[in-house]
Amino acid sequence: MAKITMTLPQDIQSSAEDYMDSQTHSNRPISSILIIIAMQTEALPLVEKFQLSEDHNSVFPKEVPWVRYHGMYKDLQINLMWPGKDSALGVDSVGTISASLVTYASIQALQPDLIINAGTAGGFKAKGASIGDVFLVSECAFHDRRIPIPVFDLYGVGLKQTLKTPNLLAGLDLKVGKLSTGDSLDMSVQDEASIIANDATVKDMEGAAVAYVADMFKVPAIFVKAVTDIVDGEKPTAEEFLQNLATVSAALDEAVTQVIHFISGKCIHEL
Amino acid sequence: MAKITMTLPQDIQSSAEDYMDSQTHSNRPISSILIIIAMQTEALPLVEKFQLSEDHNSVFPKEVPWVRYHGMYKDLQINLMWPGKDSALGVDSVGTISASLVTYASIQALQPDLIINAGTAGGFKAKGASIGDVFLVSECAFHDRRIPIPVFDLYGVGLKQTLKTPNLLAGLDLKVGKLSTGDSLDMSVQDEASIIANDATVKDMEGAAVAYVADMFKVPAIFVKAVTDIVDGEKPTAEEFLQNLATVSAALDEAVTQVIHFISGKCIHEL
Numbered sequence: 001m002a003k004i005t006m007t008l009p010q011d012i013q014s015s016a017e018d019y020m021d022s023q024t025h026s027n028r029p030i031s032s033i034l035i036i037i038a039m040q041t042e043a044l045p046l047v048e049k050f051q052l053s054e055d056h057n058s059v060f061p062k063e064v065p066w067v068r069y070h071g072m073y074k075d076l077q078i079n080l081m082w083p084g085k086d087s088a089l090g091v092d093s094v095g096t097i098s099a100s101l102v103t104y105a106s107i108q109a110l111q112p113d114l115i116i117n118a119g120t121a122g123g124f125k126a127k128g129a130s131i132g133d134v135f136l137v138s139e140c141a142f143h144d145r146r147i148p149i150p151v152f153d154l155y156g157v158g159l160k161q162t163l164k165t166p167n168l169l170a171g172l173d174l175k176v177g178k179l180s181t182g183d184s185l186d187m188s189v190q191d192e193a194s195i196i197a198n199d200a201t202v203k204d205m206e207g208a209a210v211a212y213v214a215d216m217f218k219v220p221a222i223f224v225k226a227v228t229d230i231v232d233g234e235k236p237t238a239e240e241f242l243q244n245l246a247t248v249s250a251a252l253d254e255a256v257t258q259v260i261h262f263i264s265g266k267c268i269h270e271l
Numbered sequence: 272m273a274k275i276t277m278t279l280p281q282d283i284q285s286s287a288e289d290y291m292d293s294q295t296h297s298n299r300p301i302s303s304i305l306i307i308i309a310m311q312t313e314a315l316p317l318v319e320k321f322q323l324s325e326d327h328n329s330v331f332p333k334e335v336p337w338v339r340y341h342g343m344y345k346d347l348q349i350n351l352m353w354p355g356k357d358s359a360l361g362v363d364s365v366g367t368i369s370a371s372l373v374t375y376a377s378i379q380a381l382q383p384d385l386i387i388n389a390g391t392a393g394g395f396k397a398k399g400a401s402i403g404d405v406f407l408v409s410e411c412a413f414h415d416r417r418i419p420i421p422v423f424d425l426y427g428v429g430l431k432q433t434l435k436t437p438n439l440l441a442g443l444d445l446k447v448g449k450l451s452t453g454d455s456l457d458m459s460v461q462d463e464a465s466i467i468a469n470d471a472t473v474k475d476m477e478g479a480a481v482a483y484v485a486d487m488f489k490v491p492a493i494f495v496k497a498v499t500d501i502v503d504g505e506k507p508t509a510e511e512f513l514q515n516l517a518t519v520s521a522a523l524d525e526a527v528t529q530v531i532h533f534i535s536g537k538c539i540h541e542l
Contacts, residue, residue: 061379063488087487091422097371097480104372108332144415146455148509151362156454183427183454184417188461209368216358217334238419 029267032077034112034219035256036102038119038206039092041245043069043082045253046118050260052080059109065093066102074264079110095183096142096209103213114163114268115221117210118256120248122187122237123227127177127201131230131240132248134255135201136169137162137179137223140208143194144182157198160211163220165271172258177201179223181208186237203231220268224259226252300538303348305383305490306527307373309390309477310363312516314340314353316524317389321531323351330380336364337373345535350381366454367413367480374484385434385539386492388481389527391519393458393508394498398448398472402501402511403519405526406472407440408433408450408494411479414465415453428469431482434491436542443529448472450494452479457508474502491539495530497523 037043046052052069060066065084072078083093083102103115123129138161145156169176180200182191187203195203202225214221228248229240263271308314317323323340331337336355343349354364354373374386394400409432416427440447451471453462458474466474473496485492499519500511534542 061488086426089422089426091426093426094418094423095416095427096368097483100368100372101375101484104375142454144454145366146457147365148457149513151360152365152456155357155360155362155364156366183413183415184461185423186417186419188417188459190455190459190461212368213372217332242420 027267029265030076030113030263032079032110032112033114033116033260033263034106034110035078035080035116035118036099036106036206036210037080037082038094038099040082040085042119042249042252043080045250046080046256049253049257050078052078060105064105066105073260076260076264078260079106079112081106095205096181099206100209100213103210107213107217107219112219114263115210115214115219116224116256116259117207117221118224118252119204119206119226120228120241120245120252121179121202121204121225122229122231122241123202124200124232125230126232128175129177129201129227129230131227131244132251133227134174134251135177135179135225135227136165136174137202137207137225138176140179140181140211140223141198141200142182142208143180143191143198143200143203144184146190146194157194158208158212160208160215162211163222163268163271165222168259168262168271171262172255174224174255179204179207179225181206185241187231202227222259224252224255226255298538300536301347301384301534303350303381303383304385304387304531304534305377305381306349306351306387306389307370307377307477307481308351308353309365309370311353311356313390313520313523314351316521317351317527320524320528321349323349331376335376337376344531347531347535349531350377350383352377366476367452370477371480371484374481378484378488378490383490385534386481386485386490387495387527387530388478388492389495389523390475390477390497391499391512391516391523392450392473392475392496393500393502393512394473395471395503396501397503399446400448400472400498400501402498402515403522404498405445405522406448406450406496406498407436407445408473408478408496409447411450411452411482411494412469412471413453413479414451414462414469414471414474415455417461417465428465429479429483431479431486433482434493434539434542436493439530439533439542442533443526445495445526450475450478450496452477456512458502473498493530495523495526497526
């Protein structure tokens with residue numbers, strides 16, 4: 001297998017910087033945010049806190065299981081998208097395919113100024129993560145798309161910068177770390193090697209997919225991830241994840257609430 | 272990790288059969304097909320053979336790199352979608368995320384009667400595959416979405432039946448086999464175990480994602496996969512894949528051409 005390198009070609013670096021420049025020069029306050037949350041357990045406390053209503057005349061095709069909750073916080077239009085339950089199996093539609101479809105269709109239908117992907121994640125204690133920690137993500141990449149052909153290898157890794165938010169970080173008590181995304185809850189030896197190459201502190205199943213689509217449409221995106229389980233710890237991931245899901249979801253929702261309060265009335269460049 | 276089981280709950284089996292029933296009772300000839308092909312090298316011979324035109328006033332958002340080629344064969348409207356080159360890296364947008372986005376947006380914009388996902392694939396000689404073989408796929412599943420929580424495990428595997436086409440099979444000289452999909456070109460030990468559990472003869476990077484979205488919208492889908500490399504053979508996958516890509520693409524395009532000729536003038540239930 002070709003070595004996965006994380007060095008960005010110069011032109012991509014520049015294009016990302018141009019984009020950030022164009023975004024940070026907008027002086028219009030953020031008027032519409034899109035929150036993408038993969039699991040109902042993670043989403044419902046926020047729906048309640050902001051008294052969001054479920055959309056019964058969906059702006060999306062009738063065939064999709066996705067659920068939109070919407071409402072206002074001060075002058076901020078909030079759309080919270082949950083990919084819903086799989087229509088055949090009845091479990092949350094987790095993972096990169098649903099996340100990318102929901103992000104794509106929501107950008108088209110709702111034209112958000114900012115995307116917030118919030119969710120639970122595995123954390124690496126070797127990189128400073130503990131159960132219940134909430135991270136603001138500095139960059140996203142994939143760890144399960146190994147394509148050992150030159151340039152395709154970089155495409156597979158799919159590294160994307162997130163919106164830089166120094167004021168948000170200074171104002172809130174959040175940790176900062178890199179996120180690595182894959183469609184498995186467990187971690188294979190190959191996944192682990194890629195996660196280390198990605199220098200990731202947190203591991204989820206949606207972030208880099210949301211980042212891929214957001215980047216395609218140049219919509220600024222931030223990623224708030226709360227740690228339910230320690231990947232490099234003693235306990236089996238699935239058990240620890242299920243044990244901590246409800247309490248860590250509360251910490252996640254508290255953090256997202258603080259983020260929304262902070263965003264309200266501000267421009268992108270003030271974050 | 273929980274054992275991944277391939278036994279379908281009874282209600283899903285029934286719902287798939289209901290769907291096939293509703294489809295096979297339509298007596299309208301197929302009027303519009305959507306061909307989804309991940310790589311330009313695989314797509315261009317077909318574009319030439321059917322003298323398809325590139326769409327310069329895209330029906331898709333201006334930000335996406337996807338390319339639509341379209342034209343008529345007798346009374347059949349052909350749309351061929353290629354996900355295009357990654358705008359930052361310039362390589363074909365392979366893999367499940369692009370494939371699912373293109374399938375979603377194309378179903379919405381083009382309302383096809385039938386989807387054909389065509390492409391190259393790795394084959395398992397232990398299951399009877401040889402370089403240059405073209406397979407018609409009987410079912411698709413994922414091999415890199417391991418979620419060891421009850422029911423989520425089945426969601427991860429994402430098994431989908433393809434449209435049953437006994438007459439097409441009898442009329443064409445194609446092999447039949449199951450397809451397993453993942454976002455890596457190589458194969459880890461975990462991938463291999465899941466591919467064996469999926470009973471797959473061919474392995475690709477898009478099929479099960481196309482099947483997921485097609486199933487969501489109940490659009491019948493068939494999968495034509497040509498073998499570029501032997502996964503359980505001696506040669507490294509990437510090398511063998513690149514060596515055989517052009518010649519096997521020709522075999523693939525010949526098979527897809529035969530499929531289109533066969534489809535022309537027929538109803539879904541006659542396939």
